[in-house]
Amino acid sequence: MTTAAEPLPRRHRGSAATRLWAFVRHHTLTFFGVLALAYLMLPIVVVIVFSFNDPAGRYNYTWEGFTTEHWTNPFGPPFLGDAVKTSIEVALIATLVATVLGTLVAMALVRYHFRGRGATNFLIFVPLTAPEIVLGASLLTLFLNLGTALGFWTIVLAHIMFCISFVVVTVRARLVGFDRHVEEAAADLGANEWVTFLRITLPLIAPGILAGALLAFSLSIDDFVITSFNSGTTTTFPLFVWSAAQRGVPAEVNVIGTMIFGVAIVLMLANVLWQYRRTPKGAV
Amino acid sequence: MSFLHRHSWLTPYLLLAPGIAFLVLFFVVPLYYLGYTSLQEGTVQVGYTFNWAWDNYTSAFSTYREQFFRSLQYAGIATILALLISYPLTYWIAFRGGRWKNLLLLFIIAPFFVTYLIRTLAWQNILADDGFVVGVLQALGIVADDGRLLATSTAVIAGITYNFLPFMALPLYVALEQIDPRLIEAAKDLYSSSTKAFLRVTLPLSMPGVIAGTLLTFIPAAGDFINAELLGTPNQAMIGNVIQSKFLEITDYGQAAAMSVILMAVILLLIAVYTRILGTERMAG
Numbered sequence: 055m056t057t058a059a060e061p062l063p064r065r066h067r068g069s070a071a072t073r074l075w076a077f078v079r080h081h082t083l084t085f086f087g088v089l090a091l092a093y094l095m096l097p098i099v100v101v102i103v104f105s106f107n108d109p110a111g112r113y114n115y116t117w118e119g120f121t122t123e124h125w126t127n128p129f130g131p132p133f134l135g136d137a138v139k140t141s142i143e144v145a146l147i148a149t150l151v152a153t154v155l156g157t158l159v160a161m162a163l164v165r166y167h168f169r170g171r172g173a174t175n176f177l178i179f180v181p182l183t184a185p186e187i188v189l190g191a192s193l194l195t196l197f198l199n200l201g202t203a204l205g206f207w208t209i210v211l212a213h214i215m216f217c218i219s220f221v222v223v224t225v226r227a228r229l230v231g232f233d234r235h236v237e238e239a240a241a242d243l244g245a246n247e248w249v250t251f252l253r254i255t256l257p258l259i260a261p262g263i264l265a266g267a268l269l270a271f272s273l274s275i276d277d278f279v280i281t282s283f284n285s286g287t288t289t290t291f292p293l294f295v296w297s298a299a300q301r302g303v304p305a306e307v308n309v310i311g312t313m314i315f316g317v318a319i320v321l322m323l324a325n326v327l328w329q330y331r332r333t334p335k336g337a338v
Numbered sequence: 339m340s341f342l343h344r345h346s347w348l349t350p351y352l353l354l355a356p357g358i359a360f361l362v363l364f365f366v367v368p369l370y371y372l373g374y375t376s377l378q379e380g381t382v383q384v385g386y387t388f389n390w391a392w393d394n395y396t397s398a399f400s401t402y403r404e405q406f407f408r409s410l411q412y413a414g415i416a417t418i419l420a421l422l423i424s425y426p427l428t429y430w431i432a433f434r435g436g437r438w439k440n441l442l443l444l445f446i447i448a449p450f451f452v453t454y455l456i457r458t459l460a461w462q463n464i465l466a467d468d469g470f471v472v473g474v475l476q477a478l479g480i481v482a483d484d485g486r487l488l489a490t491s492t493a494v495i496a497g498i499t500y501n502f503l504p505f506m507a508l509p510l511y512v513a514l515e516q517i518d519p520r521l522i523e524a525a526k527d528l529y530s531s532s533t534k535a536f537l538r539v540t541l542p543l544s545m546p547g548v549i550a551g552t553l554l555t556f557i558p559a560a561g562d563f564i565n566a567e568l569l570g571t572p573n574q575a576m577i578g579n580v581i582q583s584k585f586l587e588i589t590d591y592g593q594a595a596a597m598s599v600i601l602m603a604v605i606l607l608l609i610a611v612y613t614r615i616l617g618t619e620r621m622a623g
Binding site: 097192 | 349350353354356357358360361362365366371372374423426427429430434440441445446448450451452453454455456457459462463464466468469532553554558561562563564568578582585586591594598601602605
């Protein structure tokens with residue numbers, strides 16, 4: 055990848071010294087880029103490697119020896135399996151609701167001109183920029199003042215809330231390039247609005263919706279800060295990791311972290327490959 | 339649908355209604371309750387009453403001034419570091435990535451796919467006292483022989499930089515990728531040096547990305563408490579740590595809410611000043 059072609063042919067102007075300087079600079083950038091990527095990958099490698107560690111005591115800090123024991127029974131430690139199950143349930147419900155609500159908002163924003171458009175954009179934008187701790191804390195004060203019992207459903211409500219804006223932004227980005235003539239063509243050929251929506255519009259915007267849903271799911275399953283404020287005694291996977299961090303994190307946590315990473319990477323790679331296939335050569 | 343047809347002006351509002359109602363109920367209304375709670379006094383035992391307790395604000399600020407300023411300081415340093423790392427990296431991908439661009443971009447967002455807490459715990463391993471990083475730095479004399487990285491402000495800032503770097507890199511990449519390389523080529527044709535072409539063409543054109551990236555990095559960094567908790571000690575506590583423990587451990591809701599409001603206000607103020615200096619139009623898009 056370091057030999058990737060220049061966008062334009064390089065100019066060989068000037069003396070050998072300037073050419074040498076250009077060569078050094080060119081490769082300095084490549085060297086820095088590779089180094090920065092290595093830095094980004096380092097903790098990921100550590101997580102994966104330590105999922106095979108055989109820790110001597112409670113602390114999975116130093117490399118002691120290779121074992122696949124944690125991979126054979128990743129949900130072994132007490133409460134870990136339940137926490138993962140809760141996380142997946144929350145993420146599924148939150149993703150479903152946030153994707154539907156967010157897609158509808160995105161369609162309204164892209165396809166219609168209406169009063170209150172600016173205010174709507176603002177309302178979508180602000181949750182994206184507010185610090186998570188403020189989002190979590192303010193929701194907690196709502197539930198405290200209303201006397202709502204904290205637990206599974208308050209977590210779900212919180213997750214839907216912070217996922218909506220991300221879905222809107224993602225789906226909107228994909229909707230902008232949508233060619234409405236195809237819909238008009240369907241209508242001209244006698245399809246009613248529902249048929250047009252189901253047979254034409256939906257399949258065309260499906261990749262955008264899917265991207266929004268995947269983003270919502272990964273945000274939900276990863277969220278710790280907002281969840282910690284609204285969970286009561288319910289434990290999600292990140293909450294389990296947090297409390298385990300005080301007394302030594304079992305290596306099984308690394309196994310599950312690696313699994314989540316693996317699934318996400320496979321989905322993302324599939325998405326990238328899909329884009330390569332859909333995009334004509336040279337237009338990327 | 340025939341109803342929609344007759345009242346087509348209603349359609350956008352019907353599409354918006356559920357999502358916007360949800361955001362109003364669970365984002366706007368809670369902010370009101372945050373302000374309301376910040377003026378309450380009381381304890382878990384006797385309950386909390388609203389009595390315009392402005393005292394919560396003055397005492398929160400005077401007691402935790404240190405943590406406030408530390409948060410802004412750590413977040414500021416981490417933002418600058420993230421910019422210094424991300425700019426060359428995304429420049430490299432945008433201009434030299436060729437057909438590998440999307441794949442290289444995947445490397446930048448890959449850390450997001452490892453649970454936040456787990457990747458921060460990985461930094462515990464990396465920076466541990468008997469880890470190789472400390473060993474190398476000790477051998478080089480950068481860290482004293484009895485010195486350490488874990489439980490220092492260096493570790494906390496390093497953790498924050500790492501965790502929020504993708505927020506910097508992605509908008510930067512988008513801005514750099516949109517720059518037409520022919521513009522830089524044109525500058526060089528007009529006898530501009532590479533440095534000058536960068537300063538006069540590339541850098542100004544990438545400013546929207548720099549602005550968006552620094553804001554998207556600084557804001558969550560200033561409110562973060564996970565890095566200070568897992569990589570630091572109480573001596574590195576940030577305002578997020580105080581808010582978190584006041585809400586969830588000490589149940590001093592009034593003061594905790596007041597601190598959240600101050601944090602939000604400081605951040606909004608900084609955004610306003612920052613965008614005023616660097617130009618606002620580009621923000622909205």
